[in-house]
Amino acid sequence: MASRTFHVRVADEDLELEVLEHARATPDTPGTFVAAISGARLACRYRLLGPRDQVLELALELDGRTHRLLVAEDGRARLVAGLGASLRVEPGRARRGGGAGREPPREVTPPMPAVVVAVRVVVGQRVKAGEPAVVVSAMKMEATLAAPRDGVVAEVRVKVGDKVSPGDVLVRIDADPQGSADEAGGAKS
C-alpha cells in the first residue's frame, strides 16, 4: 500500500514519521520497513518477541546491530525502552494545511443591529486577540466586541452614538509589521 504517515509528540516536539515501505512480520520471518524520520531514511527489520504481561518485546535490526526493545502502553501514549534509553511517544494531531495557517479575520463587526456606546481602541494601537475593541448596545443589552487577532488598529470607522448593522466594519486590524503585540505603546487605560 501507499506510504503511511504517523503524527506523534515526543518530548514536547511534534514529529512526522512516514513509513515508505512495509512488509509485515510473520511467525517465521522478520518484518521490514523503510521510514523517513526528520529527513533521514532508515531501513530496518523487526521481529516480535511477543507480549509478556502488558509489555511487548521486539528485536529491531538497524545498521547491522540488533537491539531488543520493550514497548508498553500508558493511556494514549506508548513507552519504548532499549539501548539504555527510554522514550514516551504520544499521539500527535495530524495537521495538514493546504498551505500556511489560515488568516484570522481583520474586522470587528456587530452581530446584530446596535448602537455604539464605547470605542476602546485608537488607530495605531497594538492589540492582542480578545482585547475589547468596541462596545455596542442592543435590546437593552451591551455587548463587547473583541479584536479578532493580534495586530495594529488600522481604521476606526465609528464613534459613540453611531447606529451599526451586521456586516458593517467598525474597526479594522492589520498584522503588526514588527511581529506580535508587545506592552509598549497603545493607549491602555
Next chain:
Amino acid sequence: MFERILIANRGEIALRIARTCRELGVRTVAVHSPVDARAPHALYADERVALPGDAPAESYLNMARLLEAARATGAQAIHPGYGFLSENGDFAEACAAAGLAFIGPPARVLRAVGDKLQARRLAQAAGVPITPGLLEPTGDAGALVAQAERLGFPIMLKAAAGGGGKGMRRVERAEELPEALARAASEARGAFGDERLYLEKCLLDPRHVEVQILADQHGQVVHLFERECSIQRRHQKIIEEAPSPGVDEALRERLCAAAVQVARAAGYQNAGTVEFLLDRDGRFYFMEVNARLQVEHPITEAICGLDLVRAQLRLAAGEPLGLSQADLTRRGHALECRLYAEDAEHGFLPSPGRIAGLRSPTGPGVRFDCGVEAGSEVPVHYDPILAKLICQAEDRPAAIARMQRALAETAVLGVATPLELLLDVVGSEPFRAGDTSTGFLARHFADWHPDPGRRQALLLGWLAAELSGHAGRAREAAAGAPAAADASPWHTLGRWRMEG
C-alpha cells in the same frame, strides 16, 4: 548466629540483606509502609509487619514501631541498611536496651563519629591528615568569617550535626559568605535541629576516595581497599568504582592504613567506611566516617570476593573477624551505576510513577541489585533509588565495556532514569582515561542531552509496534480479557485486513 532478624529498611538494600540472610538460614522480618505493601522487599521476607503511614516518620524512621515489630516477631537483631536510622545513636541505644543486636557499630561509636567535628578531631589525634578548617562548630558568624579569611577561599560550610548535603554550602568569595552562612544555618536547623556550622577549605577538584573497614568486637580491624566515588551530582554519588584509578600501590597502603588508624581510634565495630578527599598532588585528607553499610558496597564485594552483609551479621553476633589483612586480596575492577527514578534530561526532577516494564541486565560479571519490578509503584515519599548495576571484570577497560553492555541491556519503562546519561558518562573519553574528580559532571556533562541516534532507534521500535498491530493486543490482554462471551473478533483480531 541469629535466628531471626528484622530489616529496618526498604527497596533494593532491604532485598539484598534478606537474600544473604536466607543463605545463612536466618529468618527475615520485613517492615513496610502502606504504599510498599506489595513491594519486592516486603514480599521476599519470611514475615512482614505493616507500619502505620507512608511518611518516613511514621514508617522507616518510626523507632517505636520498629522495636515493637522486632519484639512481636521475636527478632533478635535489627539490620538498619543505609540511610534512615542506620547512623542514629538513639536507635542503636534503644535496640541495645531492648536486648536486640543492632547490626552496626555500638551507639557510642555512632555518636562519636556521627558528629563530624568530633570525627575530625579524632582523625587528627590519630595522626591522619584532615582538610584544613575549623575543629569546633560555632554559631558565631564572625568567627566563621575570620576563619574563612585565614584559610582562603573557596571554603565549604558544613553542618555539624549531619550530612547528606544539608546545611552544606560552597562559598567562592568573601562577599557571598554572610548570605551563605544564613542559608546554611537555617537549613541545618531545619534538618538536624542544630544550626551550628564548621568550615573546611575546599580542595581543588579532588577525587572522593573511601576505604571499606570491617572490625569485630575484639579489637580486630581490617580494610577492604578503597573505592572512588567522584562522579557525583549535587553531592550525590551516581557512579563508583573499585579500585580507584587515581591511587597507586604506595598511596593505597598509606590511605588504607590511615583508615584503619581512624577506625581503631574510634573503637569501631562492624562495617564502616572512612572517606577521604584526594587532591591533585596525591595528598589525602580525612573527611568523615560513614558508620554504616554503604550503597556502593557491592563493588568492594566484587573485587574482594566477600559478602559484606554476611560479615556484618557474623560480627554483630560477636564472632571474631577470622581473617587478617594479609588474607584479603583484591582482583580485577568493578564499577557501579546507581539508577534513581530521576529525569536526567530535565534537571534530575524526581520521576515517581508506575514501572510498566523492566528488563534486568545479566551475563558474566553483571550484578543487578534491584528493589522494584514490573508493576511496582515508585512512591514520592522516599529516596528514589531503584537499583544498582554492578559490573566486574579483569581490568578497568573490560569493566567499562561490560558496564556499557549491561546499561544498554537495561530497560525501564514508566519512570525516567539517568540510564542514558550513565551510558554516556561511562563511555566518555575522560572517564575511560580515569580522569575523574568531583567536578567531573559539571566539567564534561553540564549540558548533556540524550543522543538523537538512540531516540531515532526507539522511534523505529515504536513504528514496528504500530505496524505490527500487536501492541493493541497487549493492551487488550492487559485490560483483563473481556468475558469470553464478549470476545468479539472486532476486538481480538487486531489490525485485520482482507489482503492479509
Next chain:
Amino acid sequence: MDVLETRIDTRSAEYQANRAAMLALVADLRAELERAHTDRSPKAQARHKEQGKLTVEERLEALLDPDAPFLEVAPLAAKDMYDGRVHGAGSLAGIGRVSGREVLVLANDARIKGGTIYPLGVKKTLRCQAIALENRLPMLNLVDSGGAFLPLQSELFPDLDDGGRVFYNQAQLSKLGVPQITCVMGLCTAGAAYMPAMSDHAIHVAGTGAIFLGGPPLVRAATGEEVTAEELGGARLHCAESGVSDYYAEDDAHALAIARDLVALLPPVERARIPTRPPAPPLYPADEIYGLVPRALSTPYDVRELLARLLDGSQFHEFKRDYGPTLVCGWGYLHGMQVGLLGNNGVLFSESSLKAAQFIQLCDRDGVPLVFLQNINGYIIGREYERGGITKDGHKMVNAVATAGVPKLTVIVGASFGAGNYGMCGRAYSPRFLWMWPNARIGVMGPDQAASVLVSVKNEQQAREGLPPMTPEEVAAIQEPIQEAARREGSAYHSTANLWDDGILDPARTRDVLALGLSAALNAPLRSAPWGYGVFRM
C-alpha cells in the same frame, strides 16, 4: 461435541496440485486487490495532495481505531468495466471499528475520475446502505465527489434503484434510528449535496468541502453570477449562516477526529444475543483449505473437511447425518459464536432439501444464525425425482430460507448454479453478507449444460421443421459463444464487478471474514421479522 477428523493427505500429488492451483488464484486476487487500491493517475494524486486533502486510505487510518479490523466491501466493484480504471466503482467502503464500535464507512476516492459517481457506484452505495440498515451499523460517509458521471447519467438517475434511492434510504435509515455521519471533504454537488443534508451530522472541511446544488459553472451558465466554490458552498457559509452543516473542521484530520467523537457519543449498542462460548482456533491450519478444494468444480470433496478448518476446535455437531447426505447440516462455533451451517456435498435431492428446511427452522426458532457454504450445481432432475416431488421439496427449502429471520451469511465456495443458488441462500434471499471464493462460478446453469441445452432445443426445432440435425460446425457455432459468455459472465470477478457479491475472499481467511460479518450483524436485533413462514406445500 464431535471433533471432525481429517482424511486429507497433505503430501499427496492431488493435494499439492489443488494447492498450487488455488494459490495461483489467490495470488491473482491479491494482485487485483493491490491494483484496485493503488492504480491511480499520478496527476490525480498530485492534484489531490495539492489541495491539502488526505487520500482515502489516510482518511480511513485517521478515522478507524488503530489495531482493529477493516472488512472491505466490494473492493473490486466495476472491475474491467467502463474504462477499466474506475476501481471499486470509485469508492472505498467497508465495516470498521471506530471508538470501539462497528460502523460502515463509505468514502469517495476523488483521485478516480474526480470522485464522480458511476452507475455501479450508485449500486455500491445502495448495497452499503442495505448493509447498514440490516445490521444497524452507523454509516459514516466521507464525501469527496464531483457528482454524477454525466455521460452515463441515464443509467444512474431515473429508475427505482438509481441515485434518488440513496436519499430515500437515508431517510429510512434515519427513521429507523441508524446514525449517519457525513464528512464533507471535497465537492458535494447537486444530488450528492443531499447526502450531508439527510445525515444526522454533517462535518464540513474548510477550504475543500463544498456543498451546493449547482456548482460555479452551472451558476455562471444559469444567471451569469461569478462565484467561487468556497463562497458558494464552503464551510463557513454552511456552518455559520445556512445551517446546512453542523461542524466546522479545519482540515481532513480534524473532521475525522470530530467524527470519532460523534461515534463515541452514540448510545450503546444492544447486541443481539446468540449462544456463545470461549473462542478456540480450529485444529487444522486454514492453509490446508488451498489443497483440499479440487481444481475442477466437477470433482466432489467432503465439505466436512472445509468445516474442520473453519470451526472452533474443529468441532461440529452434525444434524441428521444419514438422511439426505448430499447436504451437510449441523452446529459449530466461529470465534465463539454459535452458527448453524449448511454445506453442499453433491446435488440436492428431496431428502437433502427436506433436511435443510427442518434444520433452517430449528436454527431460526432457536435464534442461531445460519451460514451457507454453497457449492451446488442444482437440484436433481429426472423422471423419478420429478414424480417424487423434488420441485415441492425444493420449494420447502427455498420457503424456509426466504422467510428465516435470523442472520444468514453465505459464502460461494464452488459452483452456484440454478435453483441451488436459491435454496442455499443466494443474493436474492437477503443474506446479511455474501462472499465468493476466487474459484467460484455462478449462473443459471453451467456453461456446458447451457450450451448443450441450446443445441438440444435447436436440434428439436430442426426436426420439427423437417430439417436434418446440425452439423458439428453448426453445433460449435451455437455452443462456443454461449460457453464463452457463460464462462466470462460466471466468474467470481464478473460477479464481484457487478456487485452480485460483497467481495472475493482468500479461502484461508473465510473463518475470520464470517466471524467479523456475523459479529457486525449482531448490532441489529436478531430477528428482522416475526418468526413465521409461508405455507409449506406438503
